[in-house]
Amino acid sequence: MQDSEQPEPLVAAEARTEEAGVTSEVNEPSSKRQKLSHIATTDQRDRKHGIAPIKPEYLISLEAQDVVDDDVAEGAGAADNNATGRPGQQQDGGGKKGKKKQKGQNHNRTFGHFEDSLRLCNSRVLNNEFSPKPCKFGERCNMCHDLRVYLAEGRRPDVETLGGKCPVFERYGRCPSGWKCRFVKSHSKEIQLEDGRKELVLIQDRDQAGLDDNQDARPGIVNVASSDIKWDLARKKVVLEKSEAYIKWLDRDSAITHKLYNRKGGTEDAPVDPSDLEELRAQFVDPPFKPSEKRKIYFGRETPVLAPLTTQGNLPFRRLCSDLGAQITYSEMAMGLPLIQGQKGEWALMKTHESELASPRYTPENGKIVEGYDNAKDLKWGAQISGNQAWVAMKAAEALTKFLPHLRVIDLNCGCPIDLVFQTGAGSGLLDTPNKLEKMVRGMNAVSGEVPITVKLRTGVRDGRPTVQRIIERLAFGNSDFRDRLGAPGTAAMTLHGRSRQQRYTKKANWEYIAECAALIQSYKNKKDDLTDTALEPDQSTQANTLDGGIYFIGNGDCYSHIDYFSHIDNAKVDSVMIARGAMIKPWIFEEIEKGQYLDKSASERLGYVEKFVRYGLEAWGSDEIGLGHTRRFLLEWLSFTCRYIPIGLLEHLPPSIQDRPPKYRCRDDLETLLASTNYKDWIKITEMFLGPAHPNFTFQPKHKSNSYEIDAEG
Incomplete structure (x- = not known):
């Protein structure tokens, strides 16, 4: 390992570290923390726009590296060939002659398959050799029932990384993967029976772990919908009574409204004549029931929020961020229709770790105490869903509250650009x-x-044409023509990403516009009584159950340091800030926010976070071949972001900018170089430090840049 004062290896698109002998650095002492907050006021006149200010002693070339495609940060897919098109229109996918295929496409992106060559029957997985469960398929079963044959020929050898010890067994005293575990030697043995036979047995404390033989059950994981629930949803055996009743009322009310507008030749967003309103009031029928009183929630300066992240917002990553100080977390965006259809993949996104059930920090200042708020009963985790019809969103919301016992809020995604x-x-x-x-x-x-409803927005669909302000007013008080009979929609919180749909993740987030919207929210709080029918007191069941019945407002976009975080809260006047790409590049941003200082993490500390992610991944997805494959896949996705981190100690000016791209530079040691490499083969090498060699059929396609090829992990 080279001395840290002798910067050597080049970090560039083709840079690679040829030797992997760096694991010994994991046990090195922590790096010295640098309290550099005062440097934020450094004269930045010499900074070049878009180029990270690397110190001269580490520079090799002033040429900036290629810009990466950040559409994957919160979910991306096909290229946006018609960014101004309206929903429902078929857009040209770029496959026709003469049409150039754009960057950012991830069509048919696969990771191969990673299974055992012989599939062990479930009747054998969790039982000792001579005491298996009866196989319900009997002689028709085409899986392996001979445990010794399976261990000798049906699987790859045990993994020797992580000391050869199963992380799940070490933590919980039982491994749900049983004989399929790639660390099975660490929790199994061969014993000799009284009759002289030798039996292979698992070392497992079932009572201590508190688990049954359900292999879907994972220690420490909650909000697990049973197979019976998903099956009943798929067969339409689950009756969502509230949704059905409300949908019938909504259909009738919409029909009356549509009839009136069609007669007048207008649209539902057009002004309504007073006489028309009187006609509507005469035909109005109260909804079948009013909203229940909502649980009180809290967003504040001390509650930095981890954004709902497609792919990377998986349970192990959320758990890591929670360890490092994230106070609010969200599931990956789940599609509403597959949820109510009981699809396994969507319900898997709802799984939560018990660490996310902890209460967020709550230290209200200046008398900002939410009346009736009980922080001890609050928790960090909320679910985000997407839907294109009211009935889909309603049924998904009712299903979530019915089958998930631990749920802070349900967030409706109104900003996904793909x-x-x-x-x-x-x-x-x-x-x-x-x-x-x-x-x-x-x-x-x-x-x-009792679960509150929140919304995540963008500034609008088209660049330069923000439309979200009228939506904010709608979500705060409802349509001005009908709020006297329906009241407010009851939005508890709104999050605004400071970019349009057309911008995706290009250009800087518009925090000036976020500040305008935050001021608008505050003005609504101040004149709430004036906007409500003065003849009646506001119906509390239609109000957001927050501080003074107001709406929390959270900003989102380009937060990459504690300086950014507190600047946005102080200047834009938002209640809190939601962090997306900043957390993926450096998840310890939450620790920086908590401590109020920059943290120059050493390469060994950063590698330690990778190891923690691996351990959390094996706990969440299993320590068998499939679990290792899933952990490797999501770790590679994360490493495609972490490689963009430029250590604080290499920067000449602070604060760092998430939009800056580094010129070619040297790192302080070999491990730091490896972690900064943009070569996918180096990412695979990092995964092999903890997970061993990849399965021969495992494939990986980098999302970033123009790399649209598929490679074999062994190649």
Whole structure:
């Protein structure tokens, strides 16, 4: 290992560290923390726009590296060939002659398959050699039933990394993967029976772990929907009574409204004549029930929020961020229709670790105490869903509150920019249909019981044409023509990403516009009584159950340091800040926010976070061949972001910018070089430090840049 004062290896697109002998650095002492907050005021006139200010002694070339594609940060798919198109329109996918295929496409992106060559029957997985469970398929079963044959020929040898010890067994005293575990030697043995036979047995304390023989059950994991629930949803045997009743009422009310507008030749967003309003009031029928009183929630300066991240917002990553100080976490965005259809993949996104059930920090200042708020009963984790119709959003919300016992809020995604979602009218497609969006939030509130409803937005669909302000007013008070009979939709919190759908993740987030919207929210709080029918007191069941009945407002976009975080809270006047790419590049940003200082993490500390992710991944997905494959896949996804981190000690000016791209530079040691490499083969090498060689059939396609090829992990 080279001395840290002799910067050597080059970090560039083709740079590689040829030797992997760096694991010994994991046990090195922690790096010295640098309290550099005062440097944020350094004269930055010499900084070049878009180029990270690397110290001269580490520079090799002033040429900036290629810009990466950040559409994957919160979910991306097909290229946006018609960014201004309306939802539902078929857009050219770039496959026609003469059309150039754009960057960011991830069509048919696969990771191969990683299974044992012989599949061990489930009747043998968790039982000793001579005491298996009866196989329900009997002689028709085509899986392996001979345990010794399976161990000798049906699987790859045990993994020797992590000391050869199963992380799940070490922590919980039982491994749900049983004989399939790639560390099975650490929790099994061969014993000799009285009759002279030798039996292979598992060392497992079932009582201590508190688990049954259900292999879907994972220690420490909650919010696990049973197979019976998903099966009943798929067969339409689950009756969502509240949603069904509210949908019938909504259909009748919509029919009356549509009839009136069609007669007048207008639209639902057009002004309504007073006489028309009187006619509507005469035909109005109260909803079948009013929303239940909502659980009080809290967002504040001390509650930095981890954004709902497609792919990377998986349970192990959320758990790591929670360890490092994230106070609010969200599931990956789940599609509403597959949820109510009981699809296994969508319900898997709802799994939560018990660490996310902890209460967020709560130290209100200046008398900002939420009346009735009980921090001890609050928790960190909320679910995010997407839907393109009111009935889909309502049923998904009721299903979540019915089958998930641990749920802080349900967040409706109204900002996802990808074509797959936008073209169906969901995600950012809702930004152009405020009437539908209001119905969705109102209906979700009606059926979600005590669980509050929140919304995540973008500034608008098209660049330079922000439209979110009218949506904010709708979500705060409802349509001005009808709020006297329906009240407010009851939005508890809104999050605004400071970019349009067309911008995706290009250009800087517009925090000036976020500040304007935050001021708008504050003005609504101040004149709430004036905007409500003065003849009646506001119906509390339609109000957001927050501080003074107001709405929390969270900003999102380009937060990459504690300086950014507190600047946005102080200057934009948002209640808190949601962090996405900043957390993926350096998850210890939450620790920096808590301590109020920059942390120059050593390479060994950063590698320690990788190891922690691996251990959490094996606990979440299993320590068998499939679990190792899933852990490797999601670790590679994460490493494609962490390689972009430029150590604080190499920067000439602070604060760092998430949009800056580094010129070619040297790192302080070999391990730091390996972690900064943009070569996918180095990422695979890092995974092999903890997971051993990849399965021969495992493949990996980098998302970033123009790398649209597929490679074999062994190659």
